[in-house]
Amino acid sequence: MGNKKKDSWVIHLLFSLLSFGMIIPFVLVLIASFTDEKAILANGYSFFPAQWSMDAYRYLFISDPGVILRSYGVTIAVTLIGLVLSLLVTSMLAYPLSRGELPLKTALSFFIFFTILFNGGLVSWYLVYSTVWDLRDTIWALIIPNLLLNGFNVLIMRTFFATTIPPALIESAYIDGAGELRIFAQFVIPLSKPVFATIGLFNTLAYWNDWFNSLVFLSKAKFYSLQYLLNMSLLNIQFLSQKSQNASTASLMDMIPQETMRMAMAIIGVGPIILAYPFFQKYFVKGLTIGSIKG
CATH class of the missing domain: 1.10.3720.10 (MetI-like)
Known part of the structure; x- marks a missing residue:
């Protein structure tokens, strides 16, 4: 019974890590879409951008x-x-x-x-x-x-x-x-x-x-x-x-x-x-x- 519970925890941990690894790139893309263009060119992609911006969405929707x-x-x-x-x-x-x-x-x-x-x-x-x-x-x-x-x-x-x-x-x-x-x-x-x-x-x-x-x-x-x-x-x-x-x-x-x-x-x-x-x-x-x- 203990071995089954341990195996279950290992499987849950493995799939949690896989899920986390799949979600992280999407989150990075989402954050990058709200990042200022100059900040990306200067510092690259980051989860904590130096400056936020809606310019990309303004260009796509407002134009x-x-x-x-x-x-x-x-x-x-x-x-x-x-x-x-x-x-x-x-x-x-x-x-x-x-x-x-x-x-x-x-x-x-x-x-x-x-x-x-x-x-x-x-x-x-x-x-x-x-x-x-x-x-x-x-x-x-x-x-x-x-x-x-x-x-x-x-x-x-x-x-x-x-x-x-x-x-x-x-x-x-x-x-x-x-x-x-x-x-x-x-x-x-x-x-x-x-x-x-x-x-x-x-x-x-x-x-x-x-x-x-x-x-x-x-x-x-x-x-x-x-x-x-x-x-x-x-x-x-x-x-x-x-x-x-x-x-x-x-x-x-x-x-x-x-x-x-x-x-x-x-x-x-x-x-x-x-x-x-x-x-x-x-x-x-x-x-x-x-x-x-x-x-």
Whole structure:
């Protein structure tokens, strides 16, 4: 009993140190975003800056607040819509694969697994979505390509259904006259909250952090996602700093808090998604561990 208690303390101490080591860099970035640019250039990054400043956030929000707020709205809408649709599509594909009576179950499972290992290449991927489906400059270009359905998530959810949902429950529902859709909606989904929370967290992170779809499919600024806007702003700053040869450009670059603005961009981009994690934490570990067992 004493050895178990000692081992428990060692594990708690180890994970506390790991958690502390992961939190410290984020805290440093947060503090640096509120530090004066000249203080960072003179003293470097510090947990106790010599001078505080809001210049980075003023530059990002006050210079043109509508752009960032619009991008926030686009990213939030894309994340919410994409999360609901991706969970719906993934679960409706995974549930039949978990049933033993599905015809060609092995072939379909192999096809899904094959898509994890191989793809058709970037050119064919772009032609399908831009020419065949014509998703360019639409909000669907941020929802469907590469994000709506993932083979890895399908296999995790299929394994969870196969190992967690009792076959006797489905048989009894059949006897009572329930159809497939009613069984799935009223019995399978309520019993599968852990795996839905796990896949939901994966999809939320994927949609929130995506910038590549905006780069490839969008030319209209009104559909730019937050991550793409921040990435584009950072590249523009780097370009101007490299080309700041004449006096006017150099004076302009002196007005821009480059280092602190990079930190502010990181906080703006990652801040809201951190708030979503506690809502998934209750079911996350259970859904991941059960769903990852080979089915």
